[in-house]
Amino acid sequence: MTATACVSAGIDTVLLDIEGTTIPVSFVHSVLFPYARAAMPVLLAQRADDPAVRAAVAEIADLAPGVPPLAQLNAWMDADEKIGPLKALQGLAWADGYRTGALRATLFADVAPALRRWHAAGLRLAVYSSGSEAAQRLIYGHTTEGDFIPLFDGFYDLRIGGKRAAESYRAILAETGWTPGRTLFLSDIVAELDAAAQAGLRTCQLVRAEDGTVAGTAHPVAATLDDVSRLFALPAA
Numbered sequence: 001m002t003a004t005a006c007v008s009a010g011i012d013t014v015l016l017d018i019e020g021t022t023i024p025v026s027f028v029h030s031v032l033f034p035y036a037r038a039a040m041p042v043l044l045a046q047r048a049d050d051p052a053v054r055a056a057v058a059e060i061a062d063l064a065p066g067v068p069p070l071a072q073l074n075a076w077m078d079a080d081e082k083i084g085p086l087k088a089l090q091g092l093a094w095a096d097g098y099r100t101g102a103l104r105a106t107l108f109a110d111v112a113p114a115l116r117r118w119h120a121a122g123l124r125l126a127v128y129s130s131g132s133e134a135a136q137r138l139i140y141g142h143t144t145e146g147d148f149i150p151l152f153d154g155f156y157d158l159r160i161g162g163k164r165a166a167e168s169y170r171a172i173l174a175e176t177g178w179t180p181g182r183t184l185f186l187s188d189i190v191a192e193l194d195a196a197a198q199a200g201l202r203t204c205q206l207v208r209a210e211d212g213t214v215a216g217t218a219h220p221v222a223a224t225l226d227d228v229s230r231l232f233a234l235p236a237a
């Protein structure tokens with residue numbers, strides 16, 4: 001389906017992925033991930049008594065018995081694994097960067113106006129990302145366009161389950177009471193959209209030219225959130 005064909009109205013909730021949907025893949029992979037990788041040895045060594053660090057290290061030991069935590073984290077980072085303890089520790093590392101001003105998130109240009117417009121029109125907005133809830137709040141709390149946290153009703157991460165499993169979307173629906181057919185999930189990843197569609201959500205793939213996203217064939221496709229507005233009859237600019 002092309003970005004010019006209108007799908008239908010009736011959406012009251014928009015659930016958004018982050019990387020590749022609202023924030024360029026390049027920001028995550030060239031700025032956030034290297035920052036966390038560089039900070040990881042110091043984080044593990046200097047904050048070993050921090051309960052959040054201790055919990056993540058214990059989880060690593062469960063998942064990879066006998067492997068030194070830093071070695072396991074490096075292996076997961078090499079493979080871009082979406083796995084809880086890595087995402088929790090990355091979030092802690094990024095907190096320092098946002099606090100000092102070393103990190104500031106750049107949204108795709110169409111994102112800030114669309115989120116403000118949708119929220120002002122009464123649409124419910126929520127985030128579902130592999131990044132930890134803390135990391136999601138950091139990223140949306142420290143963008144070059146300001147603080148977007150107040151616009152969101154919910155922040156879902158891997159604690160609800162992986163983004164390629166229909167059960168995760170069912171769990172979000174069960175927790176929130178959202179109507180699946182009125183909930184639109186936006187992501188750049190077809191496997192995530194497939195899982196959301198299996199749970200009954202409406203779906204749209206963001207195919208970002210800047211990221212070189214490859215368009216699938218099973219979901220409506222949009223290049224920007226303005227296209228999403230047109231496709232799903234959401235408030236448009």
Ligand SMILES: CSCCC(=O)C(=O)COP(=O)(O)O
Nearest residue numbers: 017018019129130131135136
């Ligand atoms: C939440 S900020 C960092 C994003 C991240 O760590 C990641 O793995 C991206 O996952 P997404 O589900 O947003 O594609």
Ligand SMILES: [Mg+2]
Nearest residue numbers: 017019020188
């Ligand atoms: Mg994504």
